[in-house]
Amino acid sequence: MSNPLPFAVLGAGHGGQALAGYLALRGFPVRLFNRTPERLRPIQLLGGIQVEGEVSGFAPIPVATSDIREAIAGVQVIMVVLPATGHRDIAERLSPYLEDGQIIVLNPGRTGGALEVRQVLRETSCTKDVLIAEAQTFLFASRISGPAQVRIFRVKNSIPVAALPAYETVRVVQTLRVALPQFIPEDSVLKTSFNNIGAVFHPTITILNAARIESTHGEFDYYIEGVTPSVALVLEEVDKERVKVAEALGVRAITAREWLYSAYDVSGRNLFEAIQNNAGYQGIRAPSTIFHRYITEDVPTSLVPIASLGKMLGVPTPTIDSLIHLASVLHGRDYWKEGRTAEKLGLQGLSVKEIHELVVTGGK
Missing domain, CATH: 1.10.1040.10 (N-(1-d-carboxylethyl)-l-norvaline Dehydrogenase; domain 2)
Incomplete structure (x- = not known):
């Protein structure tokens, strides 16, 4: 694979570690962010995450950081894997450091996630040209099984995704499908939100x-x-x-x-x-x-x-x-x-x- 797409994964809980591990096992460079450093220390010590279950192997994570700027600098796709109650906070943290052309994907958005992030970026006067997208549900059923260890019980077959603005959905999905072919386009963020x-x-x-x-x-x-x-x-x-x-x-x-x-x-x-x-x-x-x-x-x-x-x-x-x-x-x-x-x-x-x-x- 030449010049694989780099990803930032924000959140090192069950889902964040699963997604970071899955992407790394597929050969994509991953930067993993978590607000509190304690959960990252075993990953930093081992240099990655041991993935078990439907996919398995040792996933190298070269950057595991509590510095949001370090996590997203130069990264095209930012995968937010947090409880939806954290979307407002993460948008406020991202706002000063976003770069033109970046794609923020909420995994998932619940109801109104992309709209809330858009509103926060407007409130914080972020002028960068970024796309916001939300998934209808999360890609995996997964659980942390130990320090720097995660088990993926199931990888779902298809995950509807919509972008804000809607006319960019196809481009966002095409970008994501290079690494995650399970993503499929949905009509709009209203559809992903109300099919929650x-x-x-x-x-x-x-x-x-x-x-x-x-x-x-x-x-x-x-x-x-x-x-x-x-x-x-x-x-x-x-x-x-x-x-x-x-x-x-x-x-x-x-x-x-x-x-x-x-x-x-x-x-x-x-x-x-x-x-x-x-x-x-x-x-x-x-x-x-x-x-x-x-x-x-x-x-x-x-x-x-x-x-x-x-x-x-x-x-x-x-x-x-x-x-x-x-x-x-x-x-x-x-x-x-x-x-x-x-x-x-x-x-x-x-x-x-x-x-x-x-x-x-x-x-x-």
């Missing part, structure tokens, strides 16, 4: 199973036992509200049942049956605590933007509103205030036509 099925499943199941999680410390099958017919009824309502807000934006979002069919080839007469028929959910255990990213990440960066845009567009979201309120009560936080509102996404007061123009042109 974790927004439906994660907060609802966790909140409605709060007592069971606390009494068993998560010792039950999250989807198979945690989704009863009653829980599934609430899931159906959350899903309907997500789809209706998307429709008001002129976006055709897939339903949770359609997603289960496309992702796992399972079906049922209703969402409960489809979930129960999914062998891929067998054995997935519940979180051991309700203080988990299924609430701390998915409520402010998935449910809040859906509800906020619904309010702006006159689409009621009573079930989603209730879950946001319950999450705030359970955690003693104001997720409405913390979350991605239409204002924080730079969309407040815009018409549907203006939102589509922004998404297509990037606001240029």
Whole structure:
């Protein structure tokens, strides 16, 4: 491979180490950034990451740093692999050091990630000509298995990606596919954002199973036992509200049942049956605590933007509103205030036509 594409991977958690290792094993130079240096020290000591699972081998990581400037200098593609609640902070850190022509990819964006990063760069007066893109979901199922060790359980077949502005999506995907052929183009960041099925499943199941999680410390099958017919009824309502807000934006979002069919080839007469028929959910255990990213990440960066845009567009979201309120009560936080509102996404007061123009042109 001549002059392989260099990547910066921001975040050295489960996903960041998996992606950095995967890219390095494929022969691409990788710089790995983490805000706190402690997690990087074993990688620095060994000079790389031991990857196990669906792909395996020792992945050399020549640069593992807590200096954001060092991580991204001269790099064409910046892969952000952080909880979505960290997107605003990482955008603020990146802003002074970005270079013309760089591509920032959120893995994944959850709901409104690319729009939030765009807004932060505008607020911080960044004038560099950069592209922002977001993936609908993360490429791997992966876990850290030890110091400088990561296991990749599964590499997903296809990952929809959209750029902001939308007309640059094909160029972004072509660039990424040199190293990651699983990426495929999606219509726009509105589509990737509203096809975020974790927004439906994660907060609802966790909140409605709060007592069971606390009494068993998560010792039950999250989807198979945690989704009863009653829980599934609430899931159906959350899903309907997500789809209706998307429709008001002129976006055709897939339903949770359609997603289960496309992702796992399972079906049922209703969402409960489809979930129960999914062998891929067998054995997935519940979180051991309700203080988990299924609430701390998915409520402010998935449910809040859906509800906020619904309010702006006159689409009621009573079930989603209730879950946001319950999450705030359970955690003693104001997720409405913390979350991605239409204002924080730079969309407040815009018409549907203006939102589509922004998404297509990037606001240029």
